[in-house]
Amino acid sequence: MRSFPPEIVGEAVLNGLLTGAVYGLVALGLTLVYGVLHIINFAHGALLTMAMYAAFVAWQAFGLDPYVAILPLVPLFFALGYGLQRFVIGPASRGEDSNILLVTLGLSIVIENVMLAIFRSDTLSVQVPYAMEVLELGPMLLSFPRVVGFGVAFVVALVLFVLLTMTDTGRAIRAVAKERTGAALVGIDVKHVYAVTFGIGAACLAVAACLLLPFFYVNPRVGNAFVLVAFTIVVLGGMGSVPGALLGGLFIGVVESLSGLYLGDSLGQIGIFLIFILVLLFRPTGLFGAKA
Amino acid sequence: MTGRDLLPIAAFAAVAATLPLFVTAGTWLNFAVFTLIICLAAQGWNILGGYGGQYSFGHAAFFGTAAYATAILQVRYGVNPYPAFAVGVAAAGVVGWVIGLLSFRSGLRGSYFALVTLAFAEVFRVLANASEWTGGAAGILIRLDVRPENFQFASRATFYWVALALVVAALVVTRALERSRLGAQLVAVRENENAARALGVDALGVKLAAIALSAMITGAAGALYAQYFLYLDANIAYGTWISVEALLAPIIGGAGTVFGPVFGGIVLHSLSEFTKTLVGRIPGLDLVIFGVLLILVVRFPPREIPGLLKLWRRR
Numbered sequence: 086m087r088s089f090p091p092e093i094v095g096e097a098v099l100n101g102l103l104t105g106a107v108y109g110l111v112a113l114g115l116t117l118v119y120g121v122l123h124i125i126n127f128a129h130g131a132l133l134t135m136a137m138y139a140a141f142v143a144w145q146a147f148g149l150d151p152y153v154a155i156l157p158l159v160p161l162f163f164a165l166g167y168g169l170q171r172f173v174i175g176p177a178s179r180g181e182d183s184n185i186l187l188v189t190l191g192l193s194i195v196i197e198n199v200m201l202a203i204f205r206s207d208t209l210s211v212q213v214p215y216a217m218e219v220l221e222l223g224p225m226l227l228s229f230p231r232v233v234g235f236g237v238a239f240v241v242a243l244v245l246f247v248l249l250t251m252t253d254t255g256r257a258i259r260a261v262a263k264e265r266t267g268a269a270l271v272g273i274d275v276k277h278v279y280a281v282t283f284g285i286g287a288a289c290l291a292v293a294a295c296l297l298l299p300f301f302y303v304n305p306r307v308g309n310a311f312v313l314v315a316f317t318i319v320v321l322g323g324m325g326s327v328p329g330a331l332l333g334g335l336f337i338g339v340v341e342s343l344s345g346l347y348l349g350d351s352l353g354q355i356g357i358f359l360i361f362i363l364v365l366l367f368r369p370t371g372l373f374g375a376k377a
Numbered sequence: 378m379t380g381r382d383l384l385p386i387a388a389f390a391a392v393a394a395t396l397p398l399f400v401t402a403g404t405w406l407n408f409a410v411f412t413l414i415i416c417l418a419a420q421g422w423n424i425l426g427g428y429g430g431q432y433s434f435g436h437a438a439f440f441g442t443a444a445y446a447t448a449i450l451q452v453r454y455g456v457n458p459y460p461a462f463a464v465g466v467a468a469a470g471v472v473g474w475v476i477g478l479l480s481f482r483s484g485l486r487g488s489y490f491a492l493v494t495l496a497f498a499e500v501f502r503v504l505a506n507a508s509e510w511t512g513g514a515a516g517i518l519i520r521l522d523v524r525p526e527n528f529q530f531a532s533r534a535t536f537y538w539v540a541l542a543l544v545v546a547a548l549v550v551t552r553a554l555e556r557s558r559l560g561a562q563l564v565a566v567r568e569n570e571n572a573a574r575a576l577g578v579d580a581l582g583v584k585l586a587a588i589a590l591s592a593m594i595t596g597a598a599g600a601l602y603a604q605y606f607l608y609l610d611a612n613i614a615y616g617t618w619i620s621v622e623a624l625l626a627p628i629i630g631g632a633g634t635v636f637g638p639v640f641g642g643i644v645l646h647s648l649s650e651f652t653k654t655l656v657g658r659i660p661g662l663d664l665v666i667f668g669v670l671l672i673l674v675v676r677f678p679p680r681e682i683p684g685l686l687k688l689w690r691r692r
Contacts, residue, residue: 194668198661
């Protein structure tokens with residue numbers, strides 16, 4: 086194994102933490118949907134791809150800065166997520182695990198290929214003036230868009246936390262997550278809460294997409310790269326746990342950054358998959374904790 | 378298994394075998410061979426997913442392993458393609474058994490099994506893409522040497538018959554499984570694993586046998602792919618496309634039925650060709666249709682278990 090001077094390693098760790106926060110944001114939506122609906126949403130990655138294209142179009146057609154595009158995209162994706170759960174996934178799944186698996190897989194195939202049909206397979210990216218800017222932290226250089234992503238990801242997590250703990254909607258969501266039948270008995274509209282939760286998950290993706298776009302590219306398959314990462318984070322952080330998703334995201338960000346540094350780019354992705362498989366295989370009790 | 382069990386398969390084989398007598402255009406035979414390869418991969422998925430109820434999202438791991446083994450043995454070690462093909466199929470079986478052992482022993486099922494198989498396939502893809510031995514990102518090319526003893530045929534029709542023979546063999550294997558003790562136990566595990574175990578079924582053993590057999594059949598499709606197209610790279614061999622294709626055909630055609638995967642494969646690919654001629658070549662459009670079909674089949678199941686075939690098999 087090659088050895089690197091400490092400031093290179095430190096920089097890799099810090100950049101990993103910064104990217105990891107955005108990963109955490111992607112995982113946040115996934116873990117919330119899992120915690121409340123107890124479903125694994127395979128379409129999560131495709132929805133992220135879609136959000137990134139939406140942010141790209143906002144920039145190209147309307148000249149909106151990706152960070153400004155957060156404002157219109159969040160309500161848009163909330164509505165999209167709400168509709169998908171209420172009118173497609175919910176009715177089609179009829180409560181069966183395997184059906185949900187297939188329906189969300191079908192959704193992801195449809196979304197991914199609609200994007201392919203519209204935008205073709207070219208890799209696109211936005212040109213913003215601050216894309217290459219760096220912040221100096223001692224001897225280390227940090228990419229500006231990543232620092233913004235880090236900050237906003239934490240703000241979103243905080244907003245989500247406040248929403249879940251202090252509002253009536255949040256209380257209803259937590260009630261449904263804990264005890265679906267009981268929640269229905271006290272008059273909570275469970276189907277509505279499911280759809281709201283799914284909508285929040287999609288809204289998190291919209292934010293993540295806008296944060297990613299200034300330092301990442303978009304193509305029809307870009308979401309796939311994130312979806313396994315997000316699953317890994319969710320599994321690591323504990324299914325359904327909001328702080329777990331953020332911490333898991335930071336950890337995975339660092340792992341990815343370091344394995345990229347030591348193993349090279351093409352082999353670097355393998356670290357995440359291996360962690361994922363190992364956690365799934367050897368900590369299944371942790372996984373099924375929410376179900377059992 | 379009786380003669381009556383084999384009659385529909387024989388009828389299918391007889392009808393399908395006459396195709397090259399009517400269709401001689403290269404592109405159409407090409408399409409037919411490709412469809413048969415997909416059907417074969419789907420038949421493999423059907424053993425584990427359809428009869429065993431274990432939905433794998435990573436059958437690319439088996440497809441790719443057999444494809445690479447076949448190609449590498451020929452290109453790097455000068456092995457004749459026929460034994461290379463056999464080794465490829467066996468290698469896929471071993472990979473299937475190992476993945477099954479790891480996942481089933483850890484009690485993974487449902488979505489978790491789907492996720493872990495997906496991750497295994499991705500690990501293989503990254504490794505094949507990075508390793509020199511597999512040709513790396515540039516891929517691996519099998520030398521063109523058209524001789525029957527070299528598993529390369531001058532006429533596409535010959536290859537079509539070879540592919541058809543493998544599909545028919547897989548139909549017979551599936552039928553035999555359906556009629557066997559193992560098949561009954563596999564269905565019992567699918568319907569209710571705990572109940573099956575309470576009755577003394579060795580659930581782990583049954584699932585391991587199913588995944589190994591499943592991997593070998595999908596592996597045969599991969600080896601055939603390598604031998605037909607004579608080129609592989611990591612995104613072809615281990616790409617998610619084949620995992621999805623292998624799953625779509627049985628789900629849409631009728632999971633857990635003998636003819637489901639073949640029927641589904643033919644319907645899907647005819648549909649995709651039809652739309653191509655109708656609206657021109659728009660990338661991804663065929664898959665959009667596949668995805669919509671998948672959602673519709675799950676949403677409106679023709680008799681609870683998804684699958685168009687069940688529409689006609691109502692009893």
